[in-house]
Amino acid sequence: MSYPSWTITEYEGLVAVELPWQVDWNRPVEFRTLRVSNCPFEQWKRFAGEEVRFRDGRAWTFSPDGRPRRMNVTEWETVTVEREIRRPRRRKGYYDWVWQHGKWNKTMETEETGRCL
Structure with a gap:
């Protein structure tokens, strides 16, 4: 053992x-x-x-x-x-970072709904 x-x-x-x-x-x-x-x-x-x-x-x-x-x-x-x-650096895309399930995930806000994907 x-x-x-x-x-x-x-x-x-x-x-x-x-x-x-x-x-x-x-x-x-x-x-x-x-x-x-x-x-x-x-x-x-x-x-x-x-x-x-x-x-x-x-x-x-x-x-x-x-x-x-x-x-x-x-x-x-x-x-x-x-x-x-630290939060990852934002690059060219229109997204933000949100902390979920123990890691940083990308979220993107759509113009039609105004909600994050």
């Missing part, structure tokens, strides 16, 4: 597990969740690997020699980082 892996980073001097970017379907924003531990990053810097795996509710990392190390963390704090997804 394979377990998903995420990147270990430093967040305000603490060890953080960085999950991938996700898109909010209701508004044009991407967000990334950071799981921040209460463990100082300097303690983990000498043998913390590039990835971490969660198994049985515990976090594991791997040292450079390949041995697994369990992260002895008692508290996790969740921090969400957001960034805006």
Whole structure:
């Protein structure tokens, strides 16, 4: 059984597990969740690997020699980082962009009805 892996980073001097970017379907924003531990990053810097795996509710990392190390963390704090997804540039056509179903879609206003397609 394979377990998903995420990147270990430093967040305000603490060890953080960085999950991938996700898109909010209701508004044009991407967000990334950071799981921040209460463990100082300097303690983990000498043998913390590039990835971490969660198994049985515990976090594991791997040292450079390949041995697994369990992260002895008692508290996790969740921090969400957001960034805006910019609207695509308008080109020559008579259309506008509207956020629908997690992406920007083109809409075109017709002259006969005045409604967007």
